[in-house]
Amino acid sequence: MNIQKSESLYQEALDVIVGGVNSPSRSFRAVGGGAPIFMKKAKGAYFWDEDGNRYIDYLAAFGPIILGHAHPAVHEAIVEASMNGVLYGTPTEKEVRFAQMLREAIPSMEQIRFVNSGTEAVMTTIRLARAYTGRDKILKFAGCYHGHSDLVLVAAGSGPSTLGIPDSAGIPQSIAQEVITIPYNDINALEEALNHWGNQIAAVLVEPLVGNFGIVPPVPGFLEKVNELVHQAGGLVIYDEVITGFRFHYGGIQTIFGVEPDLTALGKIIGGGLPIGAYGGRKEIMDKVAPMGPMYQAGTMAGNPLSISAGMACLQALSKPGLYEELSRKGKRLADAIVKLADEYRLSVTVNQYGGALTVYFTDQPVVDYASAQATDGERFAQFFRLMLEQGIYLAPSKYEAWFITTAHSEQDVDETIRAVDHAFSQMSN
Ligand code: PLP
Secondary structure (H helix, E strand, C coil): CCCHHHHHHHHHHHHHCHHHCCCHHHCCHHHCCCCCCCEEEEEECEEEECCCCEEEECCHHHCCCCCCECCHHHHHHHHHHHHCCCCCCCCCHHHHHHHHHHHHHCCCCCEEEEECCHHHHHHHHHHHHHHHHCCCEEEEECCCCCCCCHHHCEECCCCCCCECEECCCCCCHHHHCCEEEECCCCHHHHHHHHHHHHHHEEEEEECCCECCCCCECCCCCHHHHHHHHHHHCCCEEEEECCCCCCCCCCCCHHHHHCCCCCEEEECHHHHCCCCCEEEEECHHHHCCECCCCCECCCCCCCCCHHHHHHHHHHHHHHCCCCHHHHHHHHHHHHHHHHHHHHHHCCCCCEEEEECCEEEEECCCCCCCCHHHHHCCCHHHHHHHHHHHHHCCEECCCCCCCCEECCCCCCHHHHHHHHHHHHHHHHHHCC
């Protein structure tokens, strides 16, 4: 495959953009390094790179592009909105209508505030939980990514209920000390942490289905127990639905699991591909937010007409009956085919699939938490990633990411992908 232009653009990028990329997850470091592919355009389920190669896209921009690229309704909404001015700095009717759409779909979000990214949404729910409870500590689950604000870039200490250590340079130890990290799906660790720190914990931050060390669903009863124990201890439950919101049905995954948090953070899909975030929850908690209450949060770009219009068009398209069943069916077809091929080629592969999202891990063990995801074979993944790329299948360049099926992926695209997996596995089994 000729990627000459990507390679030369990468050299130019390295000179002017740090690391050559505007988000580290776009680099190919985790899959052996070298130039990442520079894309030129995208339509439906496909990408075309600067050298003219075509790819079937399973990255979906790390989640938002659930309708495929350049979806006509989203495109029209953006063009139309842009003709009326892109930013007012005043309230608009559309913001109200969009907030009403979100609340109807996710009833636990009694009141809502729009922000500009998932990072902002999560960061603000934490500040709000602290303001509401008057407590400082946060409990999170190891390996779950919640954006890049200081508090959530903290990794586990050495034991289940030890205080965190910074996961990034530039985060003071004093901040890391406010974060307790425990393994996902581990109720004993949660009980232990709450016994120790319960009366100091403002909130537990939960991905109700993990999307950030691959797709890892909660074990039965886990979310219910989190709510019960955290509420008993006087803390709040925050769901980070930045990935899961509108990914698996028209609303939050909280509705599918039948467990409601106190606060929810959204992003990605609800902007139809434009920058957005939103947070919301029980009115009595949201009443703490300025200008109603003492917790400050603001944004020049928040609720801008372009993001709101794109998000509304995206959600309207997603409300089509049967759409999510179709995504799920394709997700399962792909996952089943990959498992079958791995068996045929005697490769150690575990596929975690939920609805239209899946992760292919190179391991013979189940993946239920961060430790089991870390233990999977990264070199095998890198080999698989390259073999798929050469065949025009674009996966996220990390063993910890998901494949996202969009409404634009056709049966033929899935067939082509399965044939590519067959070839990749045949090479890997030699
Ligand atoms: N929360 C989760 C679960 C995410 O996956 C991400 C991004 O990948 C974020 C928060 C941060 O969102 P953003 O990249 O829009 O700031």
